[in-house]
Amino acid sequence: MRIGLLETDVLYDDLINDYGSYGLMFEKYLTQLDDSKLEFVYYQVQQGELPLLLDECDAYIITGSKAGAYEEHLWIKPLSNWIISADQARAKVFGVCFGHQLIAQALGGSVEESNKGWGVGVRSLATISDSPFSQSLPKHLDLIYSHKDQVVKLPDNARNFISDNFCPYAGFTIGQHIVTLQGHPEFSGEYSTLLFRLRAKNIGEPACSDAINSLRHSTDANFIGRLILDFLRPETTQQMDEAFQIEETLN
Secondary structure, eight states: OEEEEEEOOOOOHHHHHHHOOHHHHHHHHHHTTOSSOOEEEEEEGGGTOOOSSGGGSSEEEEOOOSSOTTSOOTTHHHHHHHHHHHHHTTOEEEEETHHHHHHHHHTTOEEEEOTTOOEEEEEEEEEOSSSGGGGGSOSEEEEEEEESEEEEEOOTTEEEEEEOSSOSOSEEEETTTEEEESSOTTOOHHHHHHHHHHTHHHHOTTHHHHHHHHTTSOOSHHHHHHHHHHHHSTTHHHHHHHHHHHHHHHO
């Protein structure tokens, strides 16, 4: 399977030597979960790189970013337009954190800086049965989070599948071709510890210390990673179509 990694930022300078890039973390994360051959193509979105043809890859991942989806960076509008085209063509797309937020905004939702503050560390959110994707999930999904912005309104055709009072829209699906998560399954505990320390002044205490301490808990990153890989495979569309048809019949 050929996966396009749409990198929407670079790491902090102190983290580049050990962790490379957002895309490289995703490549390592998914590769260690899959025995079959995965091929990755990198697109530096901030440098104006986007897939010219939607069939250049079997599926795409939009990474996290320090930017806000609502900010007026020159590269955000072209990426938003690409998301609209990908949705219309039913291209497989997975968005994480900023990617989750920009997909929502590009397709009619809204994103804001939350007045609730930062969501950081390992957090356990409830899965809800508003999407066939949630049928494969446990009742709660534990992932690493690092965000202050949130989706506050979903696109009209989006279906939420993970939520809590702090972050009501932490993951959604659109049709059988888009899945998003606010959390970071690709982040390791070691990387997150360093990241939270770099952001300590912004996050504040005791939230930063609590977030670092929470990283001792296990997460569902490997579980959700396998589901993401299954979703990204071209043949999965038919299976999800059948799930939607069954659900519509029951309703």
